[in-house]
Amino acid sequence: MLNRVILIGRLTRDPELRYTPAGVAVTQFTLAVDRPFSNNQGQREADFIPVVTWRQLAETCANYLRKGRLAAVEGRIQVRSYDNNEGRRVYVTEVIADNVRFLESANSGNRDEGMGMGAGSGGDGGGYRGGYGGGRSQQQDPFQDDGKPIDISDDDLPF
Template sequence: MGSLNKTILIGKVLDTPDMRFSVNGAGIIKFNLEVKRPPRVSGEESPPDKIPIVAFSKQAEMLAEKVKQDDIVMIEGRVQVRTYNKQDGQTQWSTEVVALSSIVLNEDNIKNFNVMSNLPLGTDNIQEDQAKKEENYDDIPF
């Protein structure tokens, strides 16, 4: 049985991204992304989630150059759960999203996203169905 580990998040960068380098020189960047939850009850706002983001190598370098605190970004990546031992010997679990691609959203991108997200579900299917109805197979020479 196959599996899929993919997530797409759009949110606000909560803190200044922390760029570091591994012993072999690969870039590692970490920051937290505030992502709003859909409301549980109509008219009631749910608290946002604070999601740790990490990126490596070229993606980390690109994020370090382009992303700053309070930017709105779209992150595409995978969920990673890892364990590590704290200095006191206790095992600590960490869940984070490993960014594989990202887009810093400016005002134009956000407007386009809002327009697209307000379209009713299945709009493109309606257009495809209409195009199929308009096809005329009598003109085909075979």
């Protein structure tokens, strides 16, 4: 069996950071993900998907993600239920993220910054395992086309 989700979308509001009574950080935010088709009026619709992150990943998301930012989320779908104040059972479907990649920075507009972080495999997010990419303006792209032919032998190709 497999329960894996990968989403790319924009945050609808700033992440909300809270701590459990045991002191574990948990962040919730909603990701707006465009549907791959248009409605009858030719407009694109979106789904608004709740996302939950735990521990170090939660604190990092709360510190660096903001409303409107583009992010990629990888995780699993979880359905939980609770009884509300009126005694009715309420079902909540959400994505428990174990990897979040920031696809743009605060001052980059729509440029891909490549900053990402994730948590190890664990029931609720595990520990922090990711690092920061970024630094694109400080390093030259090794795959940039500089007009020179690429010298590569057939032995170097993996296929």
